[in-house]
Amino acid sequence: GQNIDQPTEMTATEGAIVQINCTYQTSGFNGLFWYQQHAGEAPTFLSYNVLDGLEEKGRFSSFLSRSKGYSYLLLKELQMKDSASYLCAVPLPSGGYQKVTFGTGTKLQVIP
Amino acid sequence: IAGITQAPTSQILAAGRRMTLRCTQDMRHNAMYWYRQDLGLGLRLIHYSNTAGTTGKGEVPDGYSVSRANTDDFPLTLASAVPSQTSVYFCASSDEQGEGNEQFFGPGTRLTVL
Numbered sequence: 693g694q695n696i697d698q699p700t701e702m703t704a705t706e707g708a709i710v711q712i713n714c715t716y717q718t719s720g721f722n723g724l725f726w727y728q729q730h731a732g733e734a735p736t737f738l739s740y741n742v743l744d745g746l747e748e749k750g751r752f753s754s755f756l757s758r759s760k761g762y763s764y765l766l767l768k769e770l771q772m773k774d775s776a777s778y779l780c781a782v783p784l785p786s787g788g789y790q791k792v793t794f795g796t797g798t799k800l801q802v803i804p
Numbered sequence: 805i806a807g808i809t810q811a812p813t814s815q816i817l818a819a820g821r822r823m824t825l826r827c828t829q830d831m832r833h834n835a836m837y838w839y840r841q842d843l844g845l846g847l848r849l850i851h852y853s854n855t856a857g858t859t860g861k862g863e864v865p866d867g868y869s870v871s872r873a874n875t876d877d878f879p880l881t882l883a884s885a886v887p888s889q890t891s892v893y894f895c896a897s898s899d900e901q902g903e904g905n906e907q908f909f910g911p912g913t914r915l916t917v918l
Contacts, residue, residue, distance in 0.1 A: 723904055734894060735847070737906035779847065791837075791862065792907070796846035 696795035698780050703801045704770055712765045712798045714780035722783040725792065726754055726765050730776045738765070738778075767800075775802045807831065810895050810910035817885050817917050825880045825913050827895030835898045836878040837862075837907065838870060840891040847894065853878055885917045 695717040704710040716724065723742035727735040741747055741756035741763060753766040765778055777797040784791040808829040817823050829836065838850040839862075849862030853872040867889060869881045878897075882889055893913045898905040 725904075725906070734909035734911055735907075736909070740904040740906065742904060791849060791852055791860075793849075793863070794839075794847040796844065 696780055696782060696793060698778075698795045698798045700796070701799045701801070703803060704767075706770055706772060706802055706804050708770050709766065709768050710770060710800065712767070712778050712800065714763045714765075714795060716761050716763070716780070716782050716795075718761075718782055721758055724754075724756055724763050725779075725781040726763075727779040727781065727794075728776050729779060729797065735779055770802050772802050772804070775800060808895060808897055808908055808910040810893075810913050812913060813911070814914040815916070817882075817915065819885055819887060819917055821885050823882045823885055823915070825882075825893055825895075825915070827878045827880070827910055828876050829878075829895075829897045829908070829910075830876065831897060831899075831908065832875060833897035833899050833908070834875070835905070836872065837896045837898075838868070838878070838880045839894045839896065840864065840889075841894060841912075842891050850880065850893075885915075887917045889915065890917045891915060 697715045725740050726738040728738050729735040739754040741754050746755045751768045756763045777799045779797045780795040781792045811826045834855045837852045839847045841847050848864050850868050851870040853859045856872050856875045859870050895910040896907040898907045
């Protein structure tokens with residue numbers, strides 16, 4: 693089965709760096725996604741990791757350690773618009789690449 | 805149409821009524837999904853479709869049905885709505901091919917069942 697854990701809420705200061713962690717347990721691993729969801733809006737894709745290591749995309753980076761069942765999303769130079777929920781998701785091992793299970797999300801509040 | 809759309813935006817429904825939530829995408833994606841999102845529970849998969857003509861059950865399928873008559877449309881039907889189906893419903897689509905397929909989400913339908 694799938695089990696995904698993320699902190700429920702985090703607060704960080706504008707201009708700072710924040711790391712949002714995600715741990716997962718799965719019987720088969722097919723990669724890990726991060727999505728961003730602003731309040732009242734739809735989730736939007738941020739990143740996908742299938743190999744160990746850090747992948748950087750502008751101010752956002754995502755890290756994966758398959759042996760530890762662990763990922764994090766790193767947000768640098770925080771802006772007020774980064775206040776949102778961040779969802780970690782993993783594909784179901786038996787569902788092909790289409791079916792994914794989402795964590796409950798981490799609500800990030802950026803303060804001045 | 806640009807991307808993926810849903811209708812209605814919001815709806816208040818009496819318990820026991822039948823309701824169909826509409827979802828249309830113009831990206832020619834083979835795979836489509838319906839999720840519900842509830843506070844503290846996150847996004848949960850209701851039903852999905854890998855391609856036109858096929859559908860499958862997700863994590864919470866009871867009380868819901870779907871059809872996929874063509875590539876673009878993926879309606880979700882509540883045959884007899886109950887208050888526990890009060891939620892925000894998101895439709896999504898993705899390209900079937902390969903791994904790491906990002907899902908594109910519609911704007912959501914906020915449904916209240918009284």
